[in-house]
Amino acid sequence: MNALKPQTFYPMTNVIQDYAWGSHTSIEALFDIKNNTGKPQAELWMGAHPNGCSAVTVNGDSVLLSDLINQDKEAFLSKTTADAFGELPYLFKVLAAEKALSIQVHPNKQQAVDGFEKEEKTGIALTAFNRNYKDNNHKPELVYALTDYKAMNGFKDYQEIVSLFSAMQLPTIASYVDDLAQEPNSNGLQRFFKAILSLENETKERAVAELLDYASNSTDELFVLLQDLAIQYPNDVGLFAPLMLNVITLKPGEAMFLSACTPHAYIHGTGLEIMANSDNVLRAGLTPKYMDIDELMSCTEFVSQPLSSLLTQPNTVDGGMSYPIPVNDFKFSVFTATDALTLETNSAEILFAIDSDLTLTHENGESVTIAKGHSVFVPAYAKRYSLTSSGNVARAYN
Numbered sequence: 359m360n361a362l363k364p365q366t367f368y369p370m371t372n373v374i375q376d377y378a379w380g381s382h383t384s385i386e387a388l389f390d391i392k393n394n395t396g397k398p399q400a401e402l403w404m405g406a407h408p409n410g411c412s413a414v415t416v417n418g419d420s421v422l423l424s425d426l427i428n429q430d431k432e433a434f435l436s437k438t439t440a441d442a443f444g445e446l447p448y449l450f451k452v453l454a455a456e457k458a459l460s461i462q463v464h465p466n467k468q469q470a471v472d473g474f475e476k477e478e479k480t481g482i483a484l485t486a487f488n489r490n491y492k493d494n495n496h497k498p499e500l501v502y503a504l505t506d507y508k509a510m511n512g513f514k515d516y517q518e519i520v521s522l523f524s525a526m527q528l529p530t531i532a533s534y535v536d537d538l539a540q541e542p543n544s545n546g547l548q549r550f551f552k553a554i555l556s557l558e559n560e561t562k563e564r565a566v567a568e569l570l571d572y573a574s575n576s577t578d579e580l581f582v583l584l585q586d587l588a589i590q591y592p593n594d595v596g597l598f599a600p601l602m603l604n605v606i607t608l609k610p611g612e613a614m615f616l617s618a619c620t621p622h623a624y625i626h627g628t629g630l631e632i633m634a635n636s637d638n639v640l641r642a643g644l645t646p647k648y649m650d651i652d653e654l655m656s657c658t659e660f661v662s663q664p665l666s667s668l669l670t671q672p673n674t675v676d677g678g679m680s681y682p683i684p685v686n687d688f689k690f691s692v693f694t695a696t697d698a699l700t701l702e703t704n705s706a707e708i709l710f711a712i713d714s715d716l717t718l719t720h721e722n723g724e725s726v727t728i729a730k731g732h733s734v735f736v737p738a739y740a741k742r743y744s745l746t747s748s749g750n751v752a753r754a755y756n
Contacts (some may be wrong), residue, residue: 359533366743367718367726368735370708371420373410375401375597380620384454384628388504388713389731397513402452403615404708404754406445407635414735423735427706435706436738439756448688450708450733450754453501454628457590460645461510461599464497465657470638473653488648495636498685499534499616500670502610502692502752504712507627508583509521510603510622512663516542519550522601527571530565531557538694544660547602554641555651556597566593580605583625587644596643604665613670613690619659630710632754634687676701682719691753698744707736714749 368675374385380400385391393399403410406424413420421445430719432442439447457734465473482489501507513519523535531554557565570588573581580600582680588597603621608614608629616622621642640654641647672679678693692712693699698719709716710733719725720743728734736743745751 360471361543361720362739363444365416366722366740367734368416368423368725368737369726370404370423371413371415371727371732372400372734373412375403375601377401377412379455379457379459379657381454381456381628382463384456384505384748385452385731386472388628388731389452391731398456399454401454404450404710405448405635407449407584409637410567412733412735424607425680426491428734431750433739434737436704439705441740442686443635445635445636447756448728448754449633449685450752451631451633452504452710453624453626453631455624455626458587458644459601459623460639460647461596461623461644463621463654464499464616464618464636465491465638465640465659467496468492469619469657470494470496470636473638473645488650490640490650492637493636495638496618496685497634497636497638498618498683498687499500499631499633500613500681500683500688500690501608501616501624501755502613502630502632502681502690503627504630505628507608507612508605508625508628509614509616509623510605510625511602511616511622511668512597513602513660514660515664516547519547519602526569528568528572530561530563541644544664547662548655548658548660551602551658552651552655552671554602554650555595555654557595562595563593566595566597569597578583586723587625589681591644594644596623596645599643604663606665608669609656611692612667614673615670615681615683617684618675619657620663621658630690630712632688634685634688650684686756688754688756691755692752693745693747693753694748696748696751698746700742700744701753702742703740703755704734704737705738705754705756709734709736709745710752711747712750712752714747714750716745716749718744719744 377400380398
C-alpha cells in the first residue's frame with residue numbers, strides 16, 4: 359500500500375438508477391439531490407457493482423471504486439474478505455419506490471451456483487429475456503425504512519390464506535381453494551401457489567376480474583391495496599399475492615430481513631437496502647418480465663411466517679444500533695447523534711449520511727465531512743476512526 363500513497367477516507371459519487379417504478383421526488387426531498395432530468399430516481403447505488411459502480415475521489419481525481427479496490431484487495435477489503443469473496447461483497451442502496459416492484463424470490467447460494475452453471479452450459483446469454491441466473495451468488499437483503507415503507511414478505515398462516523380465499527368464493531379458482539382447504543400445509547400451499555401463477559389467457563382474465571369485483575365492494579385495507587396494484591399491473595396474477603403473503607408497513611427506523619427462497623415485494627416508500635452482490639431474481643408476478651414458474655417453485659420455501667416475526671430487532675453495539683444479519687456478506691448499523699465516537703473496522707465500509715452531515719477523523723490527521731444524502735468509503739486498512747454527526751448515519755460493512 360505504501361506505493362499507492364493511500365488516503366483514509368474516499369468521498370463517493372453514486373449512480374442513480376431511473377427505473378420506471380421509482381419516485382420522482384423522494385430522493386430530492388430527503389437528501390436535496392436535485393432531479394434535473396425529470397426521470398424517476400428509483401435507486402441510488404453505493405458500491406462496486408458493474409451495473410452502477412460508485413466513483414471515489416483519490417487525490418482530486420475520480421476513480422471507479424472497483425478499480426481502487428482491485429489495486430490491493432487485501433488492503434482495501436481485508437485479507438479475510440478478499441479470500442472469501444474476492445470483491446466488495448455487498449451493494450448498499452437508497453431505494454425509492456413510487457410503484458410496486460415485482461414479486462421476487464432469490465435463490466440460496468447452492469441454488470445460485472447450480473442454476474448459473476446450468477444456464478452457462480446451456481448457452482443462454484446473460485442478457486437473454488429468459489435468463490434466470492446472472493451470477494452464482496445468493497441475494498439476501500435487509501431494508502431499513504426512511505419513510506413509511508409498505509412491502510410483502512413471506513407467506514401468511516396457512517389457515518389465514520384458506521379463510522381469505524374461501525370468503526371471496528371466486529368461481530374460477532374454487533377448486534384450487536378447496537384443495538388447499540383439504541391440505542392447509544406446505545405441500546398444499548405449493549400446489550395452490552403454482553396453480554394461481556399458472557393461470558393463463560381467458561381463465562386468468564376471468565379469475566382476476568372476479569377478484570377485483572370482490573375487492574371493489576370492500577373497504578378493507580387489503581382490498582384497497584389490490585385495487586391500487588391492479589391499476590399498476592392490470593390482469594396480473596400477482597394481484598393474488600397480497601392474499602397469500604404478509605403485508606407490512608415499516609415505520610421510519612424499522613428494518614426487515616428478506617431471506618433467500620422467500621417471496622417478497624416492495625410496494626411503496628423509501629428506505630436503505632443492503633444486499634449480497636448479486637442480481638439473481640426469480641419473479642412471481644406484478645411484472646411484464648419473464649417468469650420461470652418451475653424454477654421459481656424449486657427455489658421457494660412454502661413455510662408460513664408470523665407477521666410479528668418479520669421485524670429485525672437491533673442490538674446496541676459500538677454505540678449504535680446493529681441489526682442482526684444471518685449471513686457473512688454484510689452487516690448494517692445506524693448511529694444517532696454521535697460526537698467523536700471511535701469505531702474500529704476490519705473490513706471495507708460505506709457510511710451514508712441520512713439526515714445531517716457526518717465528519718470522519720483519523721489519528722493520522724485526515725478528516726472529511728460528507729453532506730446528507732452522500733457517502734464515504736472507508737478501507738479496511740483505516741483500522742480505527744472517529745465519527746461525528748448531529749443526525750443519523752448508516753454503516754455498511756461485513
